[in-house]
Structure formats: structure tokens, C-alpha cells
Amino acid sequence: MIIDIGFIGYFLLLLGLMNCLFLLTPKFVSGLNLSNNILLSASKLHFPILFISFICLIVTFVGEDYSLDYVSKNSNSNLPLIYKISAAWAGHEGSMLLWCVVSSFWMFLASKYSNDLPKSLRTNFLTIMGILNLGFLLFVVATSNPFARNLSVPIDGGDLNPLLQDFGLIVHPPMLYMGYVGLSVVFSFAVACCFEKEFKKEWAQWLRPWVLASWSFLTLGISLGSWWAYYELGWGGWWFWDPVENASFMPWLMSTALIHSVIASGEKGMFKSWTILLSIFTFSLSLLGTFLVRSGILISVHSFASDPSRGIFILLMLAMLIGGGLAAYTMNSKKFVDDNDVNIYSKEGFFLLNNILLVTATFTILLGTMYPLVLDILGLEKISVGVPYYNAVFIPLMIPLILLVGYVPMLLSRISKNKQILQLLIIFLVSLVLSLLFSINSILYIVGFFSAVWIIINIFFDLFLYTKNSVRLKSRMGMYFAHFGLAIFILGASVSENTKVEKELVLSLGETTTIGSFDYKLNKLEEEKSVNYDAVIASVLVSKNNSIVAEIKPEKRLYHSSESAMTEAGIFARLDRDLYVSLGNMIDDNKWSLRIYDKPFIRFIWIGTIFMIIGSILSIRYRKKTNE
Amino acid sequence: MNKNTFIFTVIFGLMCLFLFMGLYNDPKKIESPLIGKQFPKFKLNDLYLDITLDNTSFIKKKTIINVWASWCLECEREHSYLIGLSGNKEFDLVGINYKDQGDDARGWLGMRGNPYRIIISDQSGDLALDLGVYGVPETYIIDENQTILFKHIGPINNTIIENDMMPILVENK
Amino acid sequence: MKKITLFLFLLLSLNIYASDADSQYKELIEELRCMVCQNQNLAESEAPLAVDMKQKIREMLESGKSKNEIKQFLSDRYSSYILYEPPINKQNLILWIAPFIFIIILSFMLLRRYIK
Structure with a gap:
């Protein structure tokens, strides 16, 4: 007899549900005097149960078990093995199961590393995490069961959306989910603190690495998503202010604010109630993001699933969790008393300004995302909110923030005020002159270039002149890396956006064209048959001053099972510029429309995010060492 | 419950309500700004005859205007409904042939029957642009004074004809 | 003070960069939505309708129409949904x-x- 893996997977899901209920008994079933050990072991056990269930799902994909509806819709026998595996989380059902697995993993960690917390806080904290896990799992079992059976078993499956047959999209969702769901730890802890009516310094310090870790994953996830869009969608954009991107960007901005305020709470016992509120809001925004993406109520490039019953379920959960969290907060917010007052001219004062700007920026994006929807529901004229709006509203908010970021090193080094003013003025003028020298084609460019230079000079100025003390250096390294990453990102974004050369044109075989400082020749057109698609591969020779620099091979693929055409851009990437070619449509037998882009410094966008993540990891490590 | 809590509760509740209503909202439906406006001025050739058609070619009746093309697969689906509408004396039926080759269009109609009284041949798509057409097929209704009363995007069917079009076509008669 | 200097520079630079027809065209097609696509602007899209619209925009620019006139022209026909910058x-x-x-x-x- 063949073992039915799909059944085992489903059984484990149900077992997970039971486990969650079991986890909640010590808190909610009074009179039995149940031991807290139930809570601790159940919260650890949840992860292995769901993980194995998820492995079962992968096994059904690899084993081509088309009796499962989800498998038959998202995979077929011609798919390469790696995509069969990744198809397990490419569709709605599987990705929601992945969400649950990730959530159970965070609960596992939370349970493992919370020994030092007071007992009642820990109990409440883990119980809330248990409730969240129960909710997510219930959602999967009730509305999105990946192990549901087909009524009749098809001979072969459908297809994995060709857009998703790509490395970027294999790793993007798990990373993003790690970030989203990591924030549930922060949320649960904050709500648990509300029940304790206290938010002690040590607790804030305990919370800090969790915020940083979630933030790092979010950054990585968003960055991967943007990189994927850049090379896969075929028009060279890396950020569209698309509702789905906004859904991930809002919790990112909010958690960036939280990273700062939680430091103040941890070191000086300040902003207690504000940090708690931010924690609740941050996770609420990740839930809202999930709702917006999963319910299909927004038109967007990435929206895959839509089904009102699922939407209602998520909405209900959203309302209960956020409503519950906020209720717990409002009932107890008066009890949080700060240990110290804040001086505006101090690190904490800067954090406050930082928080005001970042929260406003988040609000702006929320408004831009929700406003068209609200108008539509009210029956008013439908509008689009896109790049021009966000440029107009978001960038002005970022300018003061960046001025602050640049100022921070000097503030921390406690140089006398007179000296500071002089030095700041010098750095300001140097940055300004530099940016005017390099960037003279638009205001946005000057502002962007200036911002990057301003931050970088300030950091290095401080590194060379003042921060020689190694303890001090260590304590700031994370911050410097992250802020430097921000500067690199801004540099990449503003240089590439403002000096890019973009051309759409038609080339015949053998024809040469000059774009920017390079010559492009359509050298060859080849046809290639792969297992699950046919491709036309063009070879474009790039030369400068008659010497060949690169051969770029953009592809146009036609996938067999879905009959959909996909563009695979060809990119010649160097540190200082990308040459980007994508195939458009065939005009004639040997004549194709092409998009050729020359994008200087675009790599810096993603390099910047890597620096940010390194900074965040350094901060986590540093905090750990001082605790030991 | 203090004032702030109250305000936040209201905002929170409203947001949930909007999200809920959003679930039952079709994000793809866009109201045309041309409803209630005059049908745009045009001067284009007839698909069959060598004559020029313009706004005076409409007769003083309510008129259904259907934008179609021989290359459009969805047009196939609605064609029998248009044939069904074509016998009616109450209103007129005019076609706009959108970005098509004359021969293809005539051949396509030859196979399936011609429901239209006249067909405006819009090869460049200029009239369609003035009408805000963004996908064939599209169906419009104008009144005796050439005011646009109704627009539907996508193929029509019995439900749309009965529920949406007929009330406009035969009102006040 | 810093902000004021920056602002002055911004104002100065505003006047230097008048845009020509080609850059106007590029700006326009990036600010207009492709009506048949899922959240793409005209510059990104190769849908037939988008190609037609780009052609029309080019013609209108060549005949001396201003950016705002073109936006008005298109939103009169396609509703302000076509504008990525809400009026x-x-x-x-x-x-x-x-x-x-x-x-x-x-x-x-x-x-x-x-x-x-």
C-alpha cells in the first residue's frame, strides 16, 4: 500500500489545531490547575508539527500527486524539480500554510528565549502568540486547505505561473513572511505588557532584537521583491508604489520607527506607551497588508488570489486582533509612566522627530493606498494614486529625516555646540557643492545626491576624528552600517533614476544603434526548446569605441502549459552600471522591438539594503554581548 | 470611554466597514466620464459603401452603438445577441469597426450576419479614442440628441440587455 | 537657516531646467495609466491601446499641445483614473x-x- 502523504499532511494540520487549543488551556481553563509546562511545550511543539506538514506538501508536489487540487493547479510533470518544490508556496493555499509554519517558528523561538521574563508576562505573551497561531491555522483549514482533494484526478497538472518560475520569487515570500510574522512576536509582547500594566527597561531590551530581526527579514524580502521586479517584469523598474509593495513598505517604515523608539525605552525608560502603541500598529499593518493582497480588493500587478470568503475571514481576524490589541492598550495606556523626560536636543529627542516623520510617511502611504478604494465604494469618481503623488508627499517628509540622520554621529560624539555648527556647515557646503557638481539635471537629483553625500561624509568625519574609542565604536557600528546603507540606497536610486538612458526601438538582425556611450548590435537570434517552454534568445553585442564590452542575451519565452509569453531581460551588470536589454515583440522575421536601458549605479539600491541588514545584525549581536 | 478612545474606535470601525464593502466591490469597473455628454464629432468612411459618415448619419431614435473588430474573440460571444437586437423598430443599431482591415471585417460579418444598419470604419482608432474605448467589444446607447446614456465594457448578454439596456432603450415610450 | 539655503537653491535650479518635447513626452507617459493593464504606466506597457495612446500623445505634443492639455484631453475621455497624479x-x-x-x-x- 502506498502511504498517502497528502492525508498525513492534513492530519498534521488538524493536530496543529488541537495543539493550539491545548496550548491555550492553562490560561483559559480554570479550576484544573494545569501546569504552565503545557503552555511551554505546546508552543515549542507547534513548529515541528506544521513543518512536517509543510514537508508533506512539498513531497506531494515532488511526487506529482494530482489528486490534491492545489498540486494539480500549480504544478505539472514537466516542471523542473526546483520549481516543483517552490510551487508548494507559490499559490494562495500553500503560501498561507507557509505563513503558519513561519508563525509557529517564531513562537518556537519566543518560547525558547523567554526564560528570563517574569512568569505572568511570559504566560500572557505565549498565550497571545498561541491565539495568533490558532487564528492563522484556522484560516488555512477552513478556507484555504492545500490538502483538499480533487473530485476527479487529472492526468497532469496545470502550470505554475511562469512569473513565479524564478529564483527571486522562490525566496522572496519566505523572507517577507519571516518579517511580517516576526512582528507578531512584537505585537504579542506589547499586548502582554499592557496586561502587566508596565513596560520595564529590561523588557524593552528583550524586545529590541526581535524588532531588529523582523526588520532585517522585511528589508531582505522587500529588497528581493524589488530586485525580482527589476529583472523579471521587463521594463527595468524597481519600485512602482504599487498597492502590494505599499502593503509591505508600511510595516517596514513603522518598524523602522519602532527600532528607534524601543532603544529609548530600553536605555532610558522613555516613550513607553508610544513604543507599545507602535508595536501594535506595526503588526496591524502587516496584517492589513496581507488582507489587501490576499483578498484581491485592489488592482495590482501582483495580486494572485481573490475569494470573498477568505477576505471575510482575514478581515474578521484583523478586526479582532487589532481591535483586541488596541483595546488592551487604551485600557492600560495611562499606567505606563516614563522614567525620564526627553530633551529635544538629544538622541531621544531625535528619535521622537524620526518617529513623527516615519509615522506620517506610513500614514501617507496608507492614505494613498486606501483612498481610491474608499472613493470607489462611496460611488465617487475613481482615481489612481501613483508615483507623482508619492513623490510629492513622501520625499518632502524624507528630507528632514535625512538631515537628522546625517547629524546623528556628531550629536552622539558630544562635541561642543560652536564646533558643531561650524563643522556641520562645512559638511553641508561640501555636500552641496559636490551634488551641484555631479547632478545638474533636476532638483530631485540634487536633493537625492546631497542626501547621500551628507550622510556619508558625516559618518566618515566622525569615524576619523572622534570615534576612536573601541567600545564606543562597537556600540555604533550597527547604526553606522544601517545609515550608510540608507545613503548608498539613496545614491543608487537618485543617480540611476536621473541619469538613466532608456530607448525603445526596432532593430533588424545585424543592425547597430548607439545609446548613451555604448553601441548595441543585434547579432543573433536563436530558438531554444526547454522542458517547459520555448524561447527566442537574442544576442546583443555591446561595444564602446569599437571594442566589445559584453554580450547580452535577452529572452522571450513561451510557456507550454499556460501559453503565456514571458520576458527575461538580459542584464550586463557591473558595480557602476547595468546595461539592460529586453525583447519586446517580433515585428518581422528578423526584426524585433527592443528596450535598451543604461542604468548607472542601479546596483547601489540593493547593495544599500544589504548594508542596512548588516547594520541590523550587528546591532542584534552587540546587544547580546552586553547582556552576557 | 474618553474622547480620544471614542474617535479611534469610530475610525477603526469605519476602516473595517470600508474593507468589508471593498470585498464586494469590483475594482475593474470604471465609470465613463462621457455619460451625459454629446457623442463626439467624427467624419469616417462606411465599411461597405464609398461614402462618408458623420454625426448626421444617426437617425432620430435611441441608438445602440457597438464597437467591434474581426480580430476580437469576445465579439464572437456577443454577436448572436446583437443579431437578436437588430430587428427592433424602437431603436437603431450602429457598428464601429475598430482598427480592422476592411476585407477581414466584411468577411467576418459575411459569415455571421450583419446586425448593424450602418458601420463606421474606424481604422485609425481616433473615434474610439474620443469615446474612451479601451477594449473591444464595447456597447453604448445614445438618445435622439446624441447624448451618451450608457456604456458597457465587454461582451453583452441577455442579463445585461434585459436589466441594463432595455430600460434605457424603451423608457418614456 | 540650512533649510532656507537649500530652499533657495531649489528655487534657483527650478528655472534652469526647462523641459523639451522629448522629456515632456517621457514624463507624460510615466504619469499616465495603461487602462487595460494591471497597474502599469504607459511607458512600461506594450498593450495595443497603450501603444496607440503613446502615438496620440506624441502627435498632440508635436502639434503644440501642453502637458496639461493632453492630460485634460485624456481624462475627459477615460476619467481621471488614467492620471497617476490625482487632480x-x-x-x-x-x-x-x-x-x-x-x-x-x-x-x-x-x-x-x-x-x-
Whole structure:
């Protein structure tokens, strides 16, 4: 007899549900005097149960078990093995199961590393995490069961959306989910603190690495998503202010604010109630993001699933969790008393300004995302909110923030005020002159270039002149890396956006064209048959001053099972510029429309995010060492 | 419950309500700004005859205007409904042939029957642009004074004809 | 002071960069939505309707129409849904001013509470 893996997977899901209920008994079933050990072991056990269930799902994909509806819709026998595996989380059902697995993993960690917390806080904290896990799992079992059976078993499956047959999209969702769901730890802890009516310094310090870790994953996830869009969608954009991107960007901005305020709470016992509120809001925004993406109520490039019953379920959960969290907060917010007052001219004062700007920026994006929807529901004229709006509203908010970021090193080094003013003025003028020298084609460019230079000079100025003390250096390294990453990102974004050369044109075989400082020749057109698609591969020779620099091979693929055409851009990437070619449509037998882009410094966008993540990891490590 | 809590509760509740209503909202439906406006001025050739058609070619009746093309697969689906509408004396039926080759269009109609009284041949798509057409097929209704009363995007069917079009076509008669 | 200097520079630079027809065309097609696509602008899209519209925009620019006239022309026909920059009118007032109101209220609340 063949073992039915799909059944085992489903059984484990149900077992997970039971486990969650079991986890909640010590808190909610009074009179039995149940031991807290139930809570601790159940919260650890949840992860292995769901993980194995998820492995079962992968096994059904690899084993081509088309009796499962989800498998038959998202995979077929011609798919390469790696995509069969990744198809397990490419569709709605599987990705929601992945969400649950990730959530159970965070609960596992939370349970493992919370020994030092007071007992009642820990109990409440883990119980809330248990409730969240129960909710997510219930959602999967009730509305999105990946192990549901087909009524009749098809001979072969459908297809994995060709857009998703790509490395970027294999790793993007798990990373993003790690970030989203990591924030549930922060949320649960904050709500648990509300029940304790206290938010002690040590607790804030305990919370800090969790915020940083979630933030790092979010950054990585968003960055991967943007990189994927850049090379896969075929028009060279890396950020569209698309509702789905906004859904991930809002919790990112909010958690960036939280990273700062939680430091103040941890070191000086300040902003207690504000940090708690931010924690609740941050996770609420990740839930809202999930709702917006999963319910299909927004038109967007990435929206895959839509089904009102699922939407209602998520909405209900959203309302209960956020409503519950906020209720717990409002009932107890008066009890949080700060240990110290804040001086505006101090690190904490800067954090406050930082928080005001970042929260406003988040609000702006929320408004831009929700406003068209609200108008539509009210029956008013439908509008689009896109790049021009966000440029107009978001960038002005970022300018003061960046001025602050640049100022921070000097503030921390406690140089006398007179000296500071002089030095700041010098750095300001140097940055300004530099940016005017390099960037003279638009205001946005000057502002962007200036911002990057301003931050970088300030950091290095401080590194060379003042921060020689190694303890001090260590304590700031994370911050410097992250802020430097921000500067690199801004540099990449503003240089590439403002000096890019973009051309759409038609080339015949053998024809040469000059774009920017390079010559492009359509050298060859080849046809290639792969297992699950046919491709036309063009070879474009790039030369400068008659010497060949690169051969770029953009592809146009036609996938067999879905009959959909996909563009695979060809990119010649160097540190200082990308040459980007994508195939458009065939005009004639040997004549194709092409998009050729020359994008200087675009790599810096993603390099910047890597620096940010390194900074965040350094901060986590540093905090750990001082605790030991 | 203090004032702030109250305000936040209201905002929170409203947001949930909007999200809920959003679930039952079709994000793809866009109201045309041309409803209630005059049908745009045009001067284009007839698909069959060598004559020029313009706004005076409409007769003083309510008129259904259907934008179609021989290359459009969805047009196939609605064609029998248009044939069904074509016998009616109450209103007129005019076609706009959108970005098509004359021969293809005539051949396509030859196979399936011609429901239209006249067909405006819009090869460049200029009239369609003035009408805000963004996908064939599209169906419009104008009144005796050439005011646009109704627009539907996508193929029509019995439900749309009965529920949406007929009330406009035969009102006040 | 710093901000004022920056602002002055911004104002100065505003006048230097007048845009020519080609850059106007590029700006326009990036600010207009492809009506048949899922959230793409005209520049990104190769849908037939988008190609037609780009052609039309080019013709209109060549015949001396201004950016705003073209936007008006298209939104009269396709509704302001086609504009990625929502027009500032009664209906969209909240969208444009709410960020300012929000930052004022938030600053007031936080600064009053924490800065002694």
C-alpha cells in the first residue's frame, strides 16, 4: 500500500489545531490547575508539527500527486524539480500554510528565549502568540486547505505561473513572511505588557532584537521583491508604489520607527506607551497588508488570489486582533509612566522627530493606498494614486529625516555646540557643492545626491576624528552600517533614476544603434526548446569605441502549459552600471522591438539594503554581548 | 470611554466597514466620464459603401452603438445577441469597426450576419479614442440628441440587455 | 537657516531646467495609466491601446499641445483614473491635505507629551 502523504499532511494540520487549543488551556481553563509546562511545550511543539506538514506538501508536489487540487493547479510533470518544490508556496493555499509554519517558528523561538521574563508576562505573551497561531491555522483549514482533494484526478497538472518560475520569487515570500510574522512576536509582547500594566527597561531590551530581526527579514524580502521586479517584469523598474509593495513598505517604515523608539525605552525608560502603541500598529499593518493582497480588493500587478470568503475571514481576524490589541492598550495606556523626560536636543529627542516623520510617511502611504478604494465604494469618481503623488508627499517628509540622520554621529560624539555648527556647515557646503557638481539635471537629483553625500561624509568625519574609542565604536557600528546603507540606497536610486538612458526601438538582425556611450548590435537570434517552454534568445553585442564590452542575451519565452509569453531581460551588470536589454515583440522575421536601458549605479539600491541588514545584525549581536 | 478612545474606535470601525464593502466591490469597473455628454464629432468612411459618415448619419431614435473588430474573440460571444437586437423598430443599431482591415471585417460579418444598419470604419482608432474605448467589444446607447446614456465594457448578454439596456432603450415610450 | 539655503537653491535650479518635447513626452507617459493593464504606466506597457495612446500623445505634443492639455484631453475621455497624479479637486482634497494635518496633530501630541 502506498502511504498517502497528502492525508498525513492534513492530519498534521488538524493536530496543529488541537495543539493550539491545548496550548491555550492553562490560561483559559480554570479550576484544573494545569501546569504552565503545557503552555511551554505546546508552543515549542507547534513548529515541528506544521513543518512536517509543510514537508508533506512539498513531497506531494515532488511526487506529482494530482489528486490534491492545489498540486494539480500549480504544478505539472514537466516542471523542473526546483520549481516543483517552490510551487508548494507559490499559490494562495500553500503560501498561507507557509505563513503558519513561519508563525509557529517564531513562537518556537519566543518560547525558547523567554526564560528570563517574569512568569505572568511570559504566560500572557505565549498565550497571545498561541491565539495568533490558532487564528492563522484556522484560516488555512477552513478556507484555504492545500490538502483538499480533487473530485476527479487529472492526468497532469496545470502550470505554475511562469512569473513565479524564478529564483527571486522562490525566496522572496519566505523572507517577507519571516518579517511580517516576526512582528507578531512584537505585537504579542506589547499586548502582554499592557496586561502587566508596565513596560520595564529590561523588557524593552528583550524586545529590541526581535524588532531588529523582523526588520532585517522585511528589508531582505522587500529588497528581493524589488530586485525580482527589476529583472523579471521587463521594463527595468524597481519600485512602482504599487498597492502590494505599499502593503509591505508600511510595516517596514513603522518598524523602522519602532527600532528607534524601543532603544529609548530600553536605555532610558522613555516613550513607553508610544513604543507599545507602535508595536501594535506595526503588526496591524502587516496584517492589513496581507488582507489587501490576499483578498484581491485592489488592482495590482501582483495580486494572485481573490475569494470573498477568505477576505471575510482575514478581515474578521484583523478586526479582532487589532481591535483586541488596541483595546488592551487604551485600557492600560495611562499606567505606563516614563522614567525620564526627553530633551529635544538629544538622541531621544531625535528619535521622537524620526518617529513623527516615519509615522506620517506610513500614514501617507496608507492614505494613498486606501483612498481610491474608499472613493470607489462611496460611488465617487475613481482615481489612481501613483508615483507623482508619492513623490510629492513622501520625499518632502524624507528630507528632514535625512538631515537628522546625517547629524546623528556628531550629536552622539558630544562635541561642543560652536564646533558643531561650524563643522556641520562645512559638511553641508561640501555636500552641496559636490551634488551641484555631479547632478545638474533636476532638483530631485540634487536633493537625492546631497542626501547621500551628507550622510556619508558625516559618518566618515566622525569615524576619523572622534570615534576612536573601541567600545564606543562597537556600540555604533550597527547604526553606522544601517545609515550608510540608507545613503548608498539613496545614491543608487537618485543617480540611476536621473541619469538613466532608456530607448525603445526596432532593430533588424545585424543592425547597430548607439545609446548613451555604448553601441548595441543585434547579432543573433536563436530558438531554444526547454522542458517547459520555448524561447527566442537574442544576442546583443555591446561595444564602446569599437571594442566589445559584453554580450547580452535577452529572452522571450513561451510557456507550454499556460501559453503565456514571458520576458527575461538580459542584464550586463557591473558595480557602476547595468546595461539592460529586453525583447519586446517580433515585428518581422528578423526584426524585433527592443528596450535598451543604461542604468548607472542601479546596483547601489540593493547593495544599500544589504548594508542596512548588516547594520541590523550587528546591532542584534552587540546587544547580546552586553547582556552576557 | 474618553474622547480620544471614542474617535479611534469610530475610525477603526469605519476602516473595517470600508474593507468589508471593498470585498464586494469590483475594482475593474470604471465609470465613463462621457455619460451625459454629446457623442463626439467624427467624419469616417462606411465599411461597405464609398461614402462618408458623420454625426448626421444617426437617425432620430435611441441608438445602440457597438464597437467591434474581426480580430476580437469576445465579439464572437456577443454577436448572436446583437443579431437578436437588430430587428427592433424602437431603436437603431450602429457598428464601429475598430482598427480592422476592411476585407477581414466584411468577411467576418459575411459569415455571421450583419446586425448593424450602418458601420463606421474606424481604422485609425481616433473615434474610439474620443469615446474612451479601451477594449473591444464595447456597447453604448445614445438618445435622439446624441447624448451618451450608457456604456458597457465587454461582451453583452441577455442579463445585461434585459436589466441594463432595455430600460434605457424603451423608457418614456 | 540650512533649510532656507537649500530652499533657495531649489528655487534657483527650478528655472534652469526647462523641459523639451522629448522629456515632456517621457514624463507624460510615466504619469499616465495603461487602462487595460494591471497597474502599469504607459511607458512600461506594450498593450495595443497603450501603444496607440503613446502615438496620440506624441502627435498632440508635436502639434503644440501642453502637458496639461493632453492630460485634460485624456481624462475627459477615460476619467481621471488614467492620471497617476490625482487632480486636486473637492473630491481629492483629503488625499492632498491629510498628510499635513496628520503631521501637525502627531507632532503636537508627541512633543507636548514628551518634551518638557
